[in-house]
Amino acid sequence: MNRSLQIRAGLTAVILLFSLYGLLPTFKALSISSADREAAKENPERMAEISDIDAAAIKRGLDLKGGMYLVLEVDQEGMNTSEAEDALLRVKEILYNRVDKFGVSEPEITTFGSSRIVVKLPGLQDPERAKALLGQTARLEFRMVRPDTEIQPVLEKLDRLYLGAAVPEQDVEDSAPVEDSAAAANDDVASAEGDSAAVAGADTAANPFGELDDMMGSDESLAGADEAYLKDHPFSGLLVVQPGILGSTPLFVQEDNVDRVQAMIEDPRTARKLRNVEFQLEMEPMDFGQGQMLRPLYLIDIKPILTGDQLTDALSSANNERPGLWQVNFSLNNRGARTFAKVTGENVGRFLAISLDGRISSAPVIQGKIPSGSGSISGNFTNAEASDLALLLRAGALPTDVYIAEERTVGPSLGSDSIRMGINAAIYGSLMVIIFILVYYRMSGVVTVIALVSNIIILMAVLAQFDLVLTLPGIAGIILTVGMAVDANVLINERIREELRKDKTIRASVQSGYANATRTIIDANVTTLIAGGILLWFGTGPIKGFAVTLSIGILTSMFTALVMTRVIMEFMTRKQGRKKMSI
Amino acid sequence: MEFFRDPKINFVGAMKVAFTLSAILVIVSAATMLIHKGPRLSIDFTGGSVLQVKMDPAPTVGEIRTALEGQGYQGVQVTEFGSADEFLITFPTPDEVLAAAEEGDEKAGNTGVSTVSGEKTLDAAQILLSDLRVGLSGTEIELRREESVGPKIGGELRTAAINSVVAALFLIVLYITVRFVFRYGVAAIMALVHDVTLTLGIFSLLEFEISLQIIAAFLTIIGYSLNDTIVVFDRIRENMKLRRKESYREVINRSINECLSRTMLTSLTTFFVAATLYFLGGPVIHDFAFALCFGVIVGTYSSMFIASPILVWWSERRLSDKKRTATDM
Numbered sequence: 001m002n003r004s005l006q007i008r009a010g011l012t013a014v015i016l017l018f019s020l021y022g023l024l025p026t027f028k029a030l031s032i033s034s035a036d037r038e039a040a041k042e043n044p045e046r047m048a049e050i051s052d053i054d055a056a057a058i059k060r061g062l063d064l065k066g067g068m069y070l071v072l073e074v075d076q077e078g079m080n081t082s083e084a085e086d087a088l089l090r091v092k093e094i095l096y097n098r099v100d101k102f103g104v105s106e107p108e109i110t111t112f113g114s115s116r117i118v119v120k121l122p123g124l125q126d127p128e129r130a131k132a133l134l135g136q137t138a139r140l141e142f143r144m145v146r147p148d149t150e151i152q153p154v155l156e157k158l159d160r161l162y163l164g165a166a167v168p169e170q171d172v173e174d175s176a177p178v179e180d181s182a183a184a185a186n187d188d189v190a191s192a193e194g195d196s197a198a199v200a201g202a203d204t205a206a207n208p209f210g211e212l213d214d215m216m217g218s219d220e221s222l223a224g225a226d227e228a229y230l231k232d233h234p235f236s237g238l239l240v241v242q243p244g245i246l247g248s249t250p251l252f253v254q255e256d257n258v259d260r261v262q263a264m265i266e267d268p269r270t271a272r273k274l275r276n277v278e279f280q281l282e283m284e285p286m287d288f289g290q291g292q293m294l295r296p297l298y299l300i301d302i303k304p305i306l307t308g309d310q311l312t313d314a315l316s317s318a319n320n321e322r323p324g325l326w327q328v329n330f331s332l333n334n335r336g337a338r339t340f341a342k343v344t345g346e347n348v349g350r351f352l353a354i355s356l357d358g359r360i361s362s363a364p365v366i367q368g369k370i371p372s373g374s375g376s377i378s379g380n381f382t383n384a385e386a387s388d389l390a391l392l393l394r395a396g397a398l399p400t401d402v403y404i405a406e407e408r409t410v411g412p413s414l415g416s417d418s419i420r421m422g423i424n425a426a427i428y429g430s431l432m433v434i435i436f437i438l439v440y441y442r443m444s445g446v447v448t449v450i451a452l453v454s455n456i457i458i459l460m461a462v463l464a465q466f467d468l469v470l471t472l473p474g475i476a477g478i479i480l481t482v483g484m485a486v487d488a489n490v491l492i493n494e495r496i497r498e499e500l501r502k503d504k505t506i507r508a509s510v511q512s513g514y515a516n517a518t519r520t521i522i523d524a525n526v527t528t529l530i531a532g533g534i535l536l537w538f539g540t541g542p543i544k545g546f547a548v549t550l551s552i553g554i555l556t557s558m559f560t561a562l563v564m565t566r567v568i569m570e571f572m573t574r575k576q577g578r579k580k581m582s583i
Numbered sequence: 584m585e586f587f588r589d590p591k592i593n594f595v596g597a598m599k600v601a602f603t604l605s606a607i608l609v610i611v612s613a614a615t616m617l618i619h620k621g622p623r624l625s626i627d628f629t630g631g632s633v634l635q636v637k638m639d640p641a642p643t644v645g646e647i648r649t650a651l652e653g654q655g656y657q658g659v660q661v662t663e664f665g666s667a668d669e670f671l672i673t674f675p676t677p678d679e680v681l682a683a684a685e686e687g688d689e690k691a692g693n694t695g696v697s698t699v700s701g702e703k704t705l706d707a708a709q710i711l712l713s714d715l716r717v718g719l720s721g722t723e724i725e726l727r728r729e730e731s732v733g734p735k736i737g738g739e740l741r742t743a744a745i746n747s748v749v750a751a752l753f754l755i756v757l758y759i760t761v762r763f764v765f766r767y768g769v770a771a772i773m774a775l776v777h778d779v780t781l782t783l784g785i786f787s788l789l790e791f792e793i794s795l796q797i798i799a800a801f802l803t804i805i806g807y808s809l810n811d812t813i814v815v816f817d818r819i820r821e822n823m824k825l826r827r828k829e830s831y832r833e834v835i836n837r838s839i840n841e842c843l844s845r846t847m848l849t850s851l852t853t854f855f856v857a858a859t860l861y862f863l864g865g866p867v868i869h870d871f872a873f874a875l876c877f878g879v880i881v882g883t884y885s886s887m888f889i890a891s892p893i894l895v896w897w898s899e900r901r902l903s904d905k906k907r908t909a910t911d912m
Contacts, residue, residue, distance in 0.1 A: 414727040421865035429859035483853035524810040531806030537748035
């Protein structure tokens, strides 16, 4: 055996052994049953051991593991470049805090482009809750409620504003086109009933998701409002005045009118008109008996006296006054506590609104100076809602709105089905190829099969070693690699056969067979690599997984075909004067 | 074992027949696409939602459709998926959202069918699912997969997909031009365009959707078909040097024949694995595997009957045989 052959044989053996070693954790991870995993939860030592093994094993993509992939768009309207960049990074950090506290293992949060954040949550159980937690702004503000006496002039201003002018992005006076647009909404997935069409249509115009409310089955109508009065008082006509019930505000809104009122109070024209004050609705409606649900509406200062960023902690606890409901207790930092003490001291008897994302959670009366810097937020919270809110407040408010622009969620059951089917396809596909090659090339076929199997082992080891993610299309990529890896070997074997037909010796045939095939193999594989590279650049998620396994598979197949099989072939044909070759 | 021992098939002689056949197939594919108004694009590119649900006891597609229509849904597409108890429910981005997005409403363009606004999650897919649960009371519905894409991202993905296919074709011409000559690159690209057009045609004909996965399959077909073509080109280049006395036509025909064994073997093994993926890989990867199977067949045909014969056709039209040695080496 010559020196070069020895070196190449050694190199091949080392790479193969190293690959097998790299795959050990993957085999171990596969051998741990789900019962074992369940049992390990009791035993922290075993748990740590398992997570170490998992960390070194091949990572499964969200489509195989189950989980959620979200692309969030960060609202950067009106920001300059550096502000936008800053907002993106802050959103990312806050989302990371939230997800971290939400208890998802190995979340992945990355920025993408200049305005997007990609969130990957593997093994997630409750996608709805996760979406709500990620998307909520969680802007907590304390704002003084304006005295009742200031309300009347403000109402008049708004009535004048919307009288004659179009009510927020809709045209109420001319009801025909409104109904048309409602009808258009009906053509799609919407399900607005006939009698509520006018309002549903108006809603659709103000809010692109208006028809979704209809899908939720909320029945919109102008119940309770006198049409003639409403015509002259487009804003106050939608309100119900009930002084003396709350103390903090005499204004209420029928549940059916909430969306219309919300649209008007959010309208930029309202803000321009009112300047220092604004209206906000309460989060939950109040039950006035006989099925009448009313929502308080507050006139409050624009400027908050305190915001959520002065919070040091927030925890949920049972609400003692309202059994079965929960509240969130918070404490303020020193600066916040000082401000809080000063404002409460100066405003005894007035009402302080606690506003969360533009809705009032409560507006308690200030009974005296509060020096402790702690308080609570109450509302119709269940235990889970209160603890989610506490989590959001601890993690911090998002500096701007975020929207979910793309979502892909795979349930855990589908993930395990996909793995099973993918692995089945891989096993049977490989078996077919192996049998075919053995029949066709006999002894040389054995060499080819060794190369194929080694190719899969090395490819998997690369995946494990470089923390690359295996997806279902990734498994397809591996299967395809098997089919195409044969190609290199076929090229070589066909060449050797040709050389043998020219009556060359076996050694010479093998040598020139490899020499001639090498150039072809490289040329042919580079083109597939180009396609793989483009997929890597353009693909996201699972598609990237396909590109990764395909590209690595091509590279490893070049190694196994050009180096590994050559070592074996040269070794097998090293004796001078052999007359027959099994090919 | 050996399939072909020293084959002498006249591939180049079949040039006219092959070109005619391919031209017809390409025209039929194009016509199919026109009739179907282009290949059907999945929600990846149009925006919208798709839900994969498993139901127990399993209703029929008609029952699900009736239940949804009873709740006022229209334009929702329901198909069986893989087994009798699994279904795909697909629906587009609501028209109003698209209209608002077109008018430049950033929020509508960004969010499409799923958003969180204030304290309330408005998620068309989830709302549809809960309405379906009401409409099919007594049926257990498991949500296995949900995909929602907003119109803005859908548009971006569409651009990216087109760019990636174009970039792949461009880089490949470039590579072949560097390694061979420009003429070979053009011949290879014509074969590739032929392959992709036929695959698009069959997808239109069978009303399969073009999704991100299918674009990946297209790029793989491009890579694969080219692989075949280049092996033959390589042999042509080699034979050009060895057999200077033979005509261009003879050299090319000989080269295709010499590669025939290899071409068939590789195509067979690749087809085997693509077919196992089609039959065993599960419904999620079904269309992808179908595209690969089809692509392997078309790619093999085009590398033997289209790509190399184009070289003959080209040279017989423009170059005299004497010049060939000068331009091809």
